[in-house]
Amino acid sequence: MNVRTPPDDVATMQFGIGQPVKRQEDPILVRGEGRYTDDVSLPGQLYAAFVRSPHAHGVLKGVDAEAARAMPGVVAVYTAADLAPMNYGALKCVMGFANRDGSPMTKPVRLALASDKVRFVGDPVAVVVAKTALQARDAAEAVTLDIDVLPAVTRVEDAIKPGAPLLYDEAPGNRILDYHYGDAEKVAAAFAKAAHVTRLSLLNNRVVVNAMEPRAAVASYDRKSGRFTLYAPSQGVFGKRNNLADAMGVPHDKMHLVTGHVGGSFGMKGSVFPEYVCLMHAARELRKPVKWTDQRSESFVSDHHGRDMEVVAELALDKRGRFLATRFTGYGNMGAYLTAVGPMMTTLNIAKNSIGMYRTPLVEVNTVCAVTNTVPIGAYRGAGRPEGNYYMERLIDTAAAEMGIDKVELRRRNMVTPEQLPWATPAGTVYDSGDFPGLFDRALEAADWKGFTARRRDSHRRGKLRGRGIGCYLEVTAPPSNEMGGLHFEADGTVTIVTGTLDYGQGHWSAFAQVLHEKLGVPFGRVRLLQGDSDKLIAGGGTGGSKSIMASGAAIVEASELVVEKGRRVAAWVLEAGVADIEFAKGRFTIAGTDRGIDIMDLAARLNEGLDLPPDLPKTLSVDHVFKQAPSAYPNGCHIAEVEIDPATGETEVVSYVMVNDFGTVVNPMLVEGQLHGGVVQGIGQALMEQTLFDEDGQLVTGSYMDYRLPRAADAPPVFTFESRPRPTPHNPLGAKGCGEAGCAGSLPSVMNAVVDALSGYGVRHVDMPATPLAVWTLIQEASRKEAAE
Template identity: 65%
Template sequence: MSHSPDFAIGKPVRRSEDPKLVSGHGRYTDDISLPGQAYGVVVRSPFAHGTIRGIDISAALDLPGVLAVYTGADLAEAGYAGLPSVLQMTNRDGTPMVKPVRPVLATNKVTFVGDPVAFVVAESATVARDAAEAVEIDIDPLPAVTDAEQALKPGAPQILDDAPGNLGIDYHSGDTDAVDAAIAAADHVTTLALTSDRLVVAAMEPRAALAAYDAQTGRYEVHVPSQGVFAMRNMLAGVLGVDQSRVRLLTANVGGSFGMKSMLYPETVCVCHAAKALGRPVKWTSDRSGAFLSDSHGRDIQVTGTLALDKRGTIKALRITGFGNLGAHLGHVAPLYFTINIAKNVVSVYRTPLVEVSIKCAFTNTTFTGPYRGAGRPDANYLMERLIETAASEMGLDPVKIRKRNQIRPGQIPYDAPSELTYDSGDFPGVFDEALALADWTGFKARQREAKKRGRLLGRGIGSYLEVTAPPNKEMGGIRFEPDGDVTIITGTLDYGQGHASAFAQVLSEKLGVPFDRIRLLQGDSDELIHGGGTGGSRSAMMSGAAIVEAAQKVVEKGKQLAGLALEAAVDDITFSDGTFTVAGTDIAIDIMDLADRVRHGLSLPDGMEDGLDVTHLTEALPSSFPNGTHVAEVEIDPETGVVDVVRYAMVNDFGTVINPMLVEGQLHGGVVQGIGQALMEMTRYDEDGQLLTGSFTDYALPRADTIPAFAFASHPVPATTNPLGAKGCGEAGCAGSLSAVMNAVIDALRPYGVTHMDMPVTPEKVWRAVNVASDGPR
C-alpha cells in the first residue's frame, strides 16, 4: 500500500470537516443538552463603577420555575479562587506586577458595565431571563475612567484596591542611554503617535457553558468552547479548588475565537457551582448583547514611536512609549500583548540596532482586554511600517528604497534581533520584490490617472511584517489504531476554524502511509490528553506537526518489531517506506494498515508492548518561528463622501513549509478581512460614564463581502530550521500585513491634502473632514 500523493504535504486538500459544518451538522456547545438540565442567566451591572449596597433576590426566587439565585457571597462561601492570570512579569524597577484577584461574581463593587453580579438558574431559559430582570441591585455609582492614559493621572477614580493609581505594570526593555545617544546623533528623527483602537471580537458562535456534577465520584463534566481543553481544565480546577483529575473538559466545534475563548470566564464557574448545588446539569448561553459587554475586547493601545535615521534613511534606533488599556480586570495572559509582544515584533524585517520599549498598562472601567488575532504583533508591525512611511515622506525618500535599504539580507541570517531572538530563516528582500511585482507596482500611476478622471483619489500602501510566533512549549502527539480500522491523531491544540483535521491528516498520511480518509482527529477531550498547549500564537502546525512527526517515528520503530514477528524476519532486516514494512532484499512485505489489523486479531506482541502500534508522545518545546511577508493595498476614496474602498490587494508571504496551501490562503483571507475591518470601520466607544456606546451591530460595523476586493496571493517559502516540518505559523499574519498596507494607502491618497497621519478607523466622516474641512483642496 502507498498513500495517495494527492494528500501529501503541500497539496491543496479540501477540508475534511467542512461537509458536516456547512450542512448544519456541526456540534457546538449550545447544541449539547443533558437530561434534566436547568438554565442559567447572568445578572450584569448597569454601571461602570460603583459600590454594591445590596442585592435583593426575593422577587426572582418567587417566580415559578426558578431554582436558585447565586451571588458573589454564595461563591465566596463556597471557597472558589479568583479567575486566574498566568503571566508573571516585572515592572521597570524590578518589582512584580500587580495581579488583583477577580472574583467570579462581583461582591463589594462593580468595575465595568456588564460586570456579573448574580447567576439565576431556572427550569427554562425564558424563566431564567425573567428572573434575572427581577433581581434588584442597589449600586452607589462612582466616577468612571475609560482611557488608559487618563486612568494613570492624579485624581483619576481608583478602580481596584490592589492596583494603586490604576497601574497594572510599568514595562520597560532596552538600553535607555544607548537609545538617547543614537537619537541625539541622528541626522533625522521621525516621531509618530498612533492608536490601535479597541475592538469587539464578535465571533460567530457566542460563548456557552454546560456543566454536570457526579456526586458519587466528585467529578465535573464541563462543555465549553475553548482554544485548548487541557489548559482550560487546569484553570477551572484551580478556581474550583479540586484536583485536575476531577474535571473533564470537553470542547466540540468552535465557531471562531481569535483569542477570546482562550481564557476562563465567570459563567463557566457559575454553571459548575450550580450543577453541584442543585444536583442536575446547568447550561448557560450568551446572547449577542451580553457578548459585547462581557467577552474580552481586543487591541486598545496608544503608542508613540521615535525612529532615528542617518541621512540615507538607515535606521539607527527606535524608541516606543505608550499606554495599554487592561480594562477592569487582568486577563489570563495580560499584559503580554501590550508589552513583550510589542518589543519582540516591532523590529519586523528591518536591521534595527537599538530598541527601547516603555509601556504603562492601566486598569479602566471597561471590559477587560485579551489576546485578539495577533495579540500585539499586528500593532507592533503597524507602528514600524507607519514610522518608515512617515520618515520617507519627511526625508523626501522613496518608500520602496528606504525599506530595501533597511531590510535584513539573507546573508545576515541567522540574525540576532535586539529582542534577544535569533531569526533562523527568511528572504525578506525576495518576498518584498515578489509582492511589488504581484501588485503591479509600476502600473499604479496609470490606474491613479484613471481614478482621477472619475473624481476619485487612489492611494497605495505597503505593509511588510514579521511575526514572532508563540513562545516555546510542549505538545502532545498521540496515534491510536482503532478497532474499526481508522487511525486517530490525538493532540492538545484545538481547531476553531483553522482546518486542523485535514492538515494534520496530511502530515500523518505522508509520514506513515495511512490513507487520508481513514484518519480522525481528537483534540477536545481533556481526559484523552497528557498535555496540551492549545491553539494560539500561530503555533499549531509547528507544535502539533512536530508531535505528529515524532509520534509517527515511534510508530515505525514499534512497527518494525511487529513486522518482524508477522513476516518471521529479524527486526534489523525490516525497512519502512511509504506505509510498507519490507524484509530487506526481498519482496516480502506488509503495509501498516494490514499490520495493525494483524495486531487487532491476535498477533503476539513483544514483552512490554501491550498497546501494539499505538503511541502516546510529548514533544519537547520548540523555538518560535518567524513568518513574514509583504502586503500591498490600493484604496480608492470618494472625496465627496469620504468613503474608502479597498480596490486591489496583493500579498506574498513566507510560511516556511506549507502543509496545505488552500488552508493557508484561507487563513490569510480571514486575517486580512479583520485588518481591513479595524482600519476602516470597527470602533468601540464608551461615554464619560463608562457606558458602551457601540453595544450592538447597530452601532458597531463589521466588514461585509462587498467591502473586500479579490486577493492576489503568493507564497515565497523559506523553511524554518527549528521544527521537523520547517513550518512557520500563518493564522495571525493577515492582520499584521493589512493594517499597515491599508492605512499607508489611505494616507498616500490623502497626502495631496496635507494629511500625514490618521488614526484607525478611517471612517467616511473622518476622511470627509480631512478632505473638505482641514484644507482648501489638494496641494
C-alpha cells in the same frame, strides 16, 4: 468529545504535505451536523442567566433577589456572598512582568461575581437558575441592585491623572504596570546622534471580538467521584482544564473539560470566564446540570475586547536613512480586570514584533498599563504582533516622506539579507531563515508597483483618490510548548490523531491528516481527529500564537517515527526476517532487496485481531507521544494594498490586495490562503470601520450590530493575489512557521499606509484607525478649508 471522521468517498485518496486538500470538516458543518456547545443538552438540566451591572463604576451595597426567587421556575439565585464560603480561586493573570523599578506588577483579584464594587457595564453580580432559559432571563431582570454610582473613567490617560476615579485601592493611580524594555541610555544616545527623527502618535483602536458562535457552557457534577464536567468552547482543553480546576479550588484530575465544534475565538475563548465558575457552583449545589448560552447583545459586554493602545512611536535614522533605534512610549488599556494575558500585548509583544524584517540595532518600549471602567482586554488575533508591525511600517512611510527617500528604497536599505542570517535582534530573538529582500521584490512585482501611476490617473478620471501602501511584517510566533501527538490504530481500520491543540475554524483535521499520510502512508480518508476531551490527553498547549502546525505537526512526525520503529519489529517477525532488514516507505514494511512486505494498515489490523506474538514484541502500533518545546518561528511577508477614496463621502474601498508570504513548509496551501483571506479582512475591519466607543459614564455606545460595523463580503478586496516564498525553519521537524495571525499583521499597515498615500495630496501625513468615512471626509474638508484660507 470532539472526534471527526471523514466521508467514505475519500478513503482511497492520498494527499501529502504541500497539496491543496479541501477541508473535510466542511461537509459536516454545511449540513448542519456540527456539535457546538449550545447543541449539548444533559438530562434534567437547568438554565442560567446572569445579572450584570448597568453601571460602569459603583459601590455594590446590596442585591435584592427575593422577587426573582418567587418567580415561576426559579430554582436558585446566587450572589458573591453565596460563593464566598466555597473559597473559589481568582481568575488569574498568568503574566509576571516587573515594573520599571523591579517591583512586581499589581494583579487585582477578580472573583466570579462582584462583591464590593462593580467596575464596568456588564460586570456579573448574580446568577439565576431556573427550569427554562426564558424563566431564568425573566427572573434575572427582576433582581434589583443597590449601587452607589461612582464617576467612571474609560481612557488610560484620564485614569492615571491625579484625582481620577480609583478602581482598586491596591492600584494607586489605576496603574497596574509601568513597563520598560531596552537600554534607555543607548537608545537616547542613538536618538541624540540621529540625522533625522520621525515621531508619530498612533492609536490602536479597541475592537469587539465578535466570534460567530457566542460563548456557552453546560456544567455537571458527579458527587461520587467529586468531579466536575464542563462543556464549553475553548482553544485547547488540557491547559484550560487546569485553569478551571484552579478557579474551582479542586485538584486537576477533578475537572473534565469537553469542547465540541467552536465557531471562532480569535484568542477570546481560551480564557476562564466568571460564568463557568458560577455554573459549576450551581451544578454542585443543585445536583443537576446547568446550561447557559450567551445572548449576542450580552456578548458585547461579557466577552473580552481586543487591542486598545495609544503610543508615541519614534524612529531614529542616520543621514542615509539607516535605522539607528526605535522607541515606543504609550498606554495600554487593561479594562476593568486583568485577563490571563492582558498586559502581554502592549508590552513585550511590541518589543519583539516591531523590529520586523529590519536591521534595527536598538528598541525601547515604555508602557503604562492601567485599569479603566471598560470591558477587560484579552488576546485578539495576533495579540500585539499586528500592532508592532503596524507601528513600524507607519514610521517607515512617514520617515521616507520626511526625508525625501523613496519608501521602497528606505525599506530595502534596512532589510536583513539572507547572508546575514541567523540574525540576533535587540529583543532577544534570532531570525533563523528567510529571504526578506527577495520576498519584498516579488511582492512589488506581483502588485505591478511600476504601473500604479496609470491606475491612479484612471481613478482620478472617475473622481476617486487612489493610494497604495506597503505592509511588510515579521512576527514572533508563540513557542511550541509540550504537545501531545497520540496515534491510535483503531479496530475499525481508522487511525485517530490525539492532539492538545484545538481547531476553532482553522481546519486542523485536514492538515494533520496530510502530515500523517505523508509520514506513515495512512489513507487520508481513514484518519480521525480527537482534540476536545481533556480526559483523553496527557499534554497540550492549546491553539494560539500561530503554533498549531508547528507543535501538533511536530508531535505527529515524532509519533510516526515511533510507530515505524514498533512496526519494524513486528513486521520482522511476521515476514520472518531480521529487524535490521526491514525497511519502511509509503506505508509499507518490506524486506530490503525484495518485494516481500506488509502494509502498515494490514499489520495494524492483524495486531488488533490478536496476532500471536512473542512476549517481547509490541501488541499494538499505537503510541502516545509528547513533543517537547521548540523555539519560536518567524513567519514574514509583504502585503501591498491599493485603495480608492470618494472625496465627496470619505468612503474607502480596498480595490487591490497582494500578499507574498514565507510560512516555511506549507502543509496545505489552500487552508493557508483561506487563513490569510480571513485575517486580511479582519485587519481591514479594524483599519477602516470597527470602532468601540464608551460615553463619559462608561456605557458602551457601540453595543450592537446596529452601532458597531463589521466588515462584510462587499468590504473585501475584489481579488486577493496570494503567493508563497517558503524558507523552512530548522527548528521543528516540519520546517513550518505558522500563518494564523499573518493576515492582520500585513493588512493593518498596508491599508492604512494606502489611505495616507491617497490623502497625501491634501497634505495629510497620518490618519488614525479606524479611517471611517466621517474621519476621512473631515480630514479632506479641513485640508480644503486650510488651502482656501491660504
